[in-house]
Amino acid sequence: MISISSNLNIMIKAAEKASKSVIRDFGEVEKLQVSKKGPYDFVTKTDKNVEKILIEELSKAKKNYSFLSEEIGSIINKDKENIWIIDPIDGTTNFLHGIPHFAICIALESNKEIISGLIFDPIKNEMFFAEKNKGAFLNNHRLRVSNKNSIEDCLFSSNHEGVKFSNLNMRYTGCAALDLAYVASGRLDGFFHNNINLWDVAAGKIIVEEAGGIINDISKYEKNNINIKASSFSIKNEMLKNLENF
Template sequence: MISISSNLNIMIKAAEKASKSLIRDFGEVEKLQVKKKGPRDFVTKTDINVEKIIIDQLSKTKKNYSFLTEESGSIINKDNENIWIIDPIDGTTNFLHGIPHFAICIALESRSEIVSGLIFDPIKDEMFFAEKNKGAYLNNSRLKVSNKNSIEDCLFSSNHEGVKFSNLNMRYSGCAALDLAYVASGRLDGFFHNNINLWDVAAGKIIVEEAGGVVNDINKFKKNNINIRASSLSINDEMIKNLKNF
């Protein structure tokens, strides 16, 4: 039986509740795609609605914690040392086009350190989560990063610019959070991205680290302009060498 904190427990419950409306709306987006109607406004409403559900759920138990969210920005409450970091839909463009590859992300930052995070893929029903010094999990299974030693055998992910730049074996999935979750689970060997937002990577950072991986220090960047590098320890140096001009 996995032992989790009360904070992570309410994060999981909030993500599960919000996912119900997200799955319903995803079905509607697929219909809108078929009808050739523009679903962009609809998706914006979904983002706002999912974020509201998560904020409401988290606030019920932790009334004083502050928030940093994609849609609402910074919400400062009485306790500004504990901050929920939320991305209601990471992979919005995938969602918009009826592609089932997106995730809900929630992290908790305490005294400037990410102490817990979850990435929930509601379509595949995969809940990736981690807490500091407690390991990383996918549903009920412990996660471990890849142990490949040869970079030629590895698979990496990035955004459009990273894919264009790199001569590594690359993928571009359109969902940074799931890319990080996949690094943690060994499905991918590394992930790198420039100029990304904190809410896209906060949960993924701790999940990768607790699965035995390495993530660079993202605290030295502005919250909306982060350059992130994440991989298993065995190929981290080699990956960084390949990215020296990126």
């Protein structure tokens, strides 16, 4: 049985509650694809609604913790050292087009260090989570990064700039959070992205590290302008060699 902290338990419950409206709204998006107006406004509303549910649920349990969220920005409460970092829907463009590849992300930063993270893919019902020094998990199974050591056998992900730039075997999935979760679970071997936001990668950072992977120090960047590189130890140097000019 996995032992999880009360904070992670709160995060899981909040993500599960928010996911109900996400799943319902995603069903509606399919119908809106063919309408003249298109689903854009509807999806923006979903994003804000999910954010509201997450903030409400997390605040119920920890009244004084602060927030950093994609939609609403910073909410400074009494406790400035503990900050919930949330992305209500990472992969909004996928959601908007009826592509079932997006995630709800929550991380907890305590004294400037990310100590727990959760990435929930509600459509596939895959909950990736990790806490500092406790390992990383997918649902209840322990995660490990891949141990391939030949770069030719590896699969990497990035944004479109990274895909254009690199001569590695690449994917561009449109959801950075799930890319990091997939590195942690060994589905992908590495992920890199420039100028990305903290809420897209905060949860994934600790999940990759706790799965035995390695990530550059993202704390030295501005929160909306992060350059991130994540992989297993075995192919880290090869990957970085390929990214010298990225």
